[in-house]
Amino acid sequence: MLSLISPVKSPYHKVPPGPKFFLLMVASILLFLNGNLYFQASALVVVLGLYLVPGMAFFTAGLRMLWPLWPFVVIVFLWHTLTFDIVSGLVIIMRMFSAVALANLVTMTSQLDDVIALVTRVATPFRRFGLKPKVLALLIALFIRFLPVLIEKGNLLVESWRSRSTRRAGWRVVVPLALLALDDAEMVAEALRARGGLEPDEV
């Protein structure tokens, strides 16, 4: 499956995800608490600088990941222009870019299995509230296994619709797709049970 991890190696790849997530949290809180225009501008420059450290290819990949923010920029900018409050509009836009870019940086430089290991570790204290790490791991594995299957089936449904109709396949395809998911769930659950299933104290 597609992933957001950058193939360009960077110094950040070597930092374990735990500290990275912690630093991200601290930085996000600081960004949120400070509403000063100059603070936000310098923060944005620092963040963009962080992207430049591993090189140009990494920098442009990072910018590409920020591109989906443009509709939000338009909305915020329009509102604040209409209300003659451009300064706070700029603060909001720059804060958003810094926060999202920093978070993307963590995502782009953290291996998925390391992050899953971190999540399972963090989830351990919650086991008394019914969140068993083993179940969580199984959920993640089932999800990752079945997403491509469902996408494949969705595409097949759209294609077979096209071969029968001149109109586009719309929401009607969702019914058979959800049915396939329900039926698959039935069979996979049976297969898990047949192979011993989960022990009662694990669920």
Next chain:
Amino acid sequence: MEKNIVIIALFAALIAALGLVPKFTLASGIPITAQSMGIMLCGTVLGSRRGAQAVLLFLLLVAIGLPLLAGGRGGLGVFGTPWAGFLFGFPFAAFAAGLIMERWRSDNIPLVAGCAAAIGGIAALYAVAVPYYMVAVSAGLDQALVTAMLPFMPGDILKAILAGYITAGLAKARPDSLLSRA
């Protein structure tokens, strides 16, 4: 037990698939993402608890870096915008939709599921997303309604109606499949 876990994982995958299969378009030709409809369906089909759990699993996988949101977005960054309240509101939306399906059994399924999807996917969702937006950009209610709510409203109403029909279609094809009514 196994069934619960598998169906939560598969419906989480279904939410993702609905955002990634790119060819869903309205009759008018305007492409919309069916992803938030997936959130509604989790509630109306799986019920309150399992529906919310499926949505939480989906969000967890988005957060750890899979590009699962419509348009291939993902990673921690998507939780950094002032509109992230919609993501945080998703589990509440599914929970509310499921709760209504579980409690309101006296009327036919398209009607109840449509109302459940609307109350969950619109009322409960915006009850989280709008205040979040107001805090995130220190906006007044008027600003939040215009910039965070209005742009999504027409699509969401349509999706709630469709979710009602889809839930009814599922109930017809597999009468036992509606865990929210089990």
